[in-house]
Amino acid sequence: MANVIGYARVSTREQNPESQERELLAAGASRVFVDRGESSRVSERPQWVACLDYLRHGDTLVMRALDRIAGSEVMAIQTIAELHDRGVNIRSLTEPEIDTTTPMGRALFGIVAVFAQLRVDTIRDNTRRGLANARAQGRIGGRPSVMTERTAEALRMRSEGRSVAHIAKVLGVGASSVSRAIAKVSM
Template sequence: MLVGYARTSTLDQKAGLEGQERELREAGCERLFIEQVSSVDVRERHRLTEALDFVREGDTLVVTKLDRLARSVAHLMGILDTLTGKGAALRILSMDLDTSTPTGKLLLTMLGGVAEFERGIMLERQREGIAKAKAEGKYTGRKPTARAKSAEVLKLHGEGVGGTQIAKRLGIGRASVYRILDEAKAGAQTG
């Protein structure tokens, strides 16, 4: 069975999602898993997890493009290991690549390695640019928004408001709320 997976990063990319769905159906996919979520937060990609759970021996997971599936070589290799362990394959339409063949597996691994290398070079250039801008006094980084709201977090928490609600009310992340609360608690214990 051909199992399709389509993803866009934002809700604004409706046409892109419809295009992926159309390509997957034209390729013969009988079952589709579709989601709109960033590639960065793998834990939030529930439909990808469902697709990987769904595939069985002899199935092929089909995507239109590699960047719709994996965010890094390590992530790609993890997906490939999962599929291989189940006796399934991966097919990437834009590359005409199918991992059910030894050549397809080799090409995918090589392409993934090149992509990881390019990303590493880009990040290195970015770090160099930031260091240069800092040295010239042109870069200050982003202002910490959550820490500036510490007093409000502690006040709301003292009023019995939960962490999720505090985060929503103040427009900051839940993790930031709990970090502020933990730091306040640690400061109270040592002080």
């Protein structure tokens, strides 16, 4: 049997979530999960995690406003999409357009999801083009090697018959870093 489950959150411990709880119960919530002193930008809020675990296919999650469950539009869209995939409906008491229990709410969510995917794809495409452009100019991204200044010393020790493990210990780096640096020079 499908349930209406409420979620309330206040940002500081001094705030009182009672008005949110009353609104959610009046909206038909059979159970209300409440986080106190938790930021909406943190996804691992104790009662939010418990709420997500409690929700089942066909249930409706109701909250006073979308900002109670997500601290950014990307996080909101991601959360709504994950709940949608699980068959959980979402309803906001103060934002009537956010109600996936209605045809209009589902359609609006579909449109929002398309634009969210477009945004992700555009960022990914721009990143690829930027990296390709940087490579064309001779710049290679990534973290600099810890061996940049030590390769000559590693080669000298290796020519003296020292093991890669010994060289790594002396230089204070990983053995794989030493091996890669030596292999690069040997090519």
